[in-house]
Amino acid sequence: MLELRFIRENIELVKAKTAKRGLDTAMLDRFMAIDARRLAILSEVEGLKNRRNTASKEIADFKKAADHASAEPLILEMKEANSRIKELDEELSAVQESLQDIVMSVPNLCDDSVPEGRDDSDNIEVRTWGDKPSFSFTPKAHWDIGVELGVLDFERAAKISGSRFALLSGQAARMERALANFMLDLHTGEHGYTEILPPYLVNTPSMTATGQLPKFEEDLFKIKDWDLYLIPTAEVPVTNIHRDETLEERDLPLKYTAFTPCFRSEAGSYGRDTRGLIRQHQFNKVELVKFTTPESSFDELESLLANAEKVLQLLGLHYRVVTLCSGDLGFSATKTYDIEVWLPGQEAYREISSCSNFLDFQARRGAVRYRPEGEKKSKLVHTLNGSGLAVGRTLVAIMENYQQEDGSIGVPDVLKPYVESRL
RNA sequence: GGAGAGGUGACCGAGUGGCUUAAGGUGCACGCCUGGAACGCGUGUGUACGCGAGUACCGUGAGUUCGAAUCUCACCCUCUCCGCCA
CATH class of the missing domain: 1.10.287.40 (Serine-tRNA synthetase, tRNA binding domain)
Known part of the structure; x- marks a missing residue:
């Protein structure tokens, strides 16, 4: 606001x-x-x-x-x-x-560094990391690999729930869990974030503070007869930790990370990504959230982005970073970087993280303030968040990038302790 | 679901119709004191709207009154005990 x-x-x-x-x-x-x-x-x-x-x-x-x-x-x-x-x-x-x-319903002002454009085709590539892997065979899409290995089951998921749900079993389920642990350990151990396990159902004031309501209710799942919605991202409960609070400047920046499932109705995306794990009603994500001073929020955006990139670097996955153009920018954000991972099975870069600075847009809606050192008037904080990373899509990237000719899937070195300790 | 207690400023906590423009304390800021600090003393310390005079805000909403933190009604939330339950 x-x-x-x-x-x-x-x-x-x-x-x-x-x-x-x-x-x-x-x-x-x-x-x-x-x-x-x-x-x-x-x-x-x-x-x-x-x-x-x-x-x-x-x-x-x-x-x-x-x-x-x-x-x-x-x-x-x-x-x-x-x-x-x-x-x-x-x-x-x-x-x-x-x-x-x-x-x-007035969106945030886009930053001057945001390129003008209509949709994602006008986004600007900032950099790439790593190289596209080469294969001695034709790489498959993850849904073929997963179904053939018997670790992804979309038919039974449809029976249990409906379309856009997946059932993971065996190696896929274990690797999803390993990825979450790996990411949380990295962000808490190396990057200084505090781990949060928040509620997955939140009320209207929380959804309003971060900007999902009142404009985007159709994207959310609502609990019948309750003022509760399933979270579309951990951004909502975690940013709302400090709603209606005044923080001390010496405590800033506050950095939180949370692993949660995310629930999205995907209204209006009927024909898109109907196969595979890319676009689900339920998926897991490790989220990064920061509360900062106005002076430092753009620097913190760069380091947040670097923290998310580090996950892909350690997993050895080729990706590129793009700056979202004005037409593709989310309602509450002033600037957003997307990280897009390379998926050889689809010969395409796909979004795996989105890192945004919201300035005081969410803080004003949620009344999150801080008291600057030596001043008596409090000011609004700046909030930021980014995926670090979308776990389901990371699993997809590993399946497609680490696939072997015999149909099996290799395990990235950094993940081996997590996978093997479970055997 | 049943019974009870309670929701006041950054925090604790007084306050049952008009000297409340919310006591007192804690914390915080500034000043004095000090070689420097602690202690002590003094001053100040919310949010929103408005150019400003000012107006509004004591869980939320409605009501009574010339006047409501204070009285009435409804609702929400928290806590305790009981019941049920992972």
């Missing part, structure tokens, strides 16, 4: 940045009109309330002096003023509600 006053005072900038994302700016014109009405009501009703407050004190003084005759006309005056106050208050809350609806 952007600050109301900022929108009012920088309306042309906000419109330009919203247009850069390829979005309609008509709502911003409505914002200006409604906001003007709001200010007019505010000035009238606050004047009346001021009068009421002073009159109430006068009445109290008269009553104390047992001078009921002098108090009477004031009481009558206030009875009349109150009916006008009630009128204005009602209009004010209606106006504020529609203003709130608009402000909550």
